[in-house]
Amino acid sequence: MSSPHTKRRVPTLVLWLGLPVLLFGAAFAWWAISPLFFSTRVDEAFPVAGASAIPDPTAAPEVVAVPLATATPDASPVTVTATPEQPTPGAAEEPTPSVEPTVAEVPTEPIALATGTFTFIDQLHWAEGEATIYQLPDGSRILRLENFKAQNGPDLRIGIAGHPMPRSSAELHDTGPGYIEFERLTANEGNQNYAIPADLDLDGFLSVVIYCRAFSTVFSTAEVN
Missing domain, CATH: 1.20.5 (Single alpha-helices involved in coiled-coils or other helix-helix interfaces)
Structure with a gap:
């Protein structure tokens, strides 16, 4: 008991x-x-590459002095008599053409490589605004979001995908080159920049994706071309 x-x-x-x-x-x-009931906002300026990173095409090339080797005289020199070449009668002497050095053009403004607009999926999964991939004058690349606003959510990430408009985790990861994630979404509103790895080949990537990693859910996509 x-x-x-x-x-x-x-x-x-x-x-x-x-x-x-x-x-x-x-x-x-x-x-x-x-997060569905709160918003965060940033307003990042467009990145500007430092002037020192842009080569000056008008700068004179650096000249390095190389000392000449001193030849040791032969004890028994051989004398060679050169016979001057006789000009052909009536032939005019042609002037030597001058060769202008070729200077490679270096872009001084950002170049838009691809751009697209975010899409609406449903009431809980949507975004609006533009996503553009830029190449900067120093050769680096960024993904920039402008006029951006999205439904907030937990663990939102941003990346690029081989599917032009993925709506499921399978489409996101199993199409073309798959999905490359950059980093956590900084905010769900405002202009923002994301660095693209220098060694990443962008061929085959067709969309920018807002992705909830915790629940494997696509919040919005922007097909870029």
Whole structure:
């Protein structure tokens, strides 16, 4: 026969074991749901490459002096008499044409490589604004979002995909070159920049993607061309 103390101890033990689970569940629900009701904003300026990174095409090439080797005279020199070449009668002497040095043109303004507009999927998964991939004068590349606004969500990331308009995780990862993720989305509103790795070949990538990594959900895509 159980004692009254044992009966009181069982509910207390259940309470202490269940309390951490309840707290964890509440924290997870807040993390997952609260971003839907809040917005964050940034307004990053267009990056400008430093003037020192742009080579000056008008600068004179650097001249390095190389000392000439001193030849040791032969003890028994051989004398060679050169016979001057006689000009052909009536032939006019042609002037030597001057060769102008070729200077490679270096772009001084950013070049838009591809651009697209974000799309609406449903009431909880959408974005608007433009996504443009630029090459800067120093050779680096960036992905820039302008007039951007998206539905906020948990663990949102930004990257590029081989599918022109992926709507599922399978389409995102299994089409063409797949999905390359850059970093966490800085904010769900405002102009922002994301660096593109220098060794990344952009051939085959057709869209910019806002992706919720935690729930493997596509929030919006922009087909770029």
